[in-house]
Amino acid sequence: MTKLHGTSRSRSARSLWALEELGVSYEHLPMPTTDAKSPAHLKLNPNGHVPVLEDDGAVVWESMAINLYLAEKYGKNSLWPSDPAARAEIYKWSFWAITEVEPHLLTLLRNRVMAPPDQRDEKAAQAAVEALKAPMNALEESLKGKEFLLGKNFTIADLNVAAVMSWMPMMKLDLSSTPNVAAWLQKCLGREANKKVRGLK
Ligand SMILES: N[C@@H](CCC(=O)N[C@@H](CS)C(=O)NCC(=O)O)C(=O)O
Structure with a gap:
């Protein structure tokens, strides 16, 4: 069960x-x-x-x-390739998402969405937007010429990273300087399985 x-x-x-x-x-x-x-x-x-x-x-x-x-x-x-080197890519991107990206997104979420307006810190939010530039550029480079993080196929690496970044559209973060990231994120979040989850309680 x-x-x-x-x-x-x-x-x-x-x-x-x-x-x-x-x-x-x-x-x-x-x-x-x-x-x-x-x-x-x-x-x-x-x-x-x-x-x-x-x-x-x-x-x-x-x-x-x-x-x-x-x-x-x-x-x-x-979603889970058998090659250990491919699995290393999966671990790498999954840990990257929760260490290099998620903390900045949480700062943004708190200061632009969750906290009552009088308790928001716009300076901290701006600093988080700045801090996200380096990891987004790294992701942009890694997606060059590829459909997904590991190549042609969607894997749990894409799911984990896109799931962490799924807060971005809500916060209207501008991804126009990283077009590979923008297109990849839209493709991942548009998958039927993710759309179904958005309709759950
Ligand atoms: N690193 C944990 C974080 C889990 C977490 O903080 N979950 C929040 C909801 S998004 C929660 O349970 N909050 C309830 C609380 O802290 O009382 C994970 O990724 O699972």
Whole structure:
């Protein structure tokens, strides 16, 4: 039995996208983030966060770890290539997304969307926009002449990176100086599996 805890309006969307893309049969428990510190949920994830995956007795938390686990278990010959060098690319891009990109996007999200207007810090938001330029240029270079991060095929690397960057359109970030990134992100986010997740609770 496979269960995914967490509303799609959270980082759980990343793992719901992976489950949909891989065609896994699962139960979605759309727990709101406000319940993540409940005693029952803390037993599953001592950090009190979503998403959490339960899969045949395994309990996995951290969205990237969940997605790498799902791809390895269910993604043979599709999202999860067999070559260790290709897998290294997948680890590289997945960790890159949560270390080099996500912190700046969180700063932007907080200061342009989530915080009440009188508590927003536009200077911090501007600094985050500046800080995103270097990783976006690196991604732009890496996508040159390629359909997806590893070449012709969409893999869990694309899903993980695009899922982290999925907050960008909402914040209307200008990607016109990195056209490969803009086109690739649109292509990834436009996949049916991701569109389905956006309609979930
Ligand atoms: N690094 C974790 C972050 C998880 C996280 O912070 N999730 C948020 C929702 S997006 C959460 O559960 N917040 C509830 C809380 O902190 O009480 C991951 O990627 O899974």
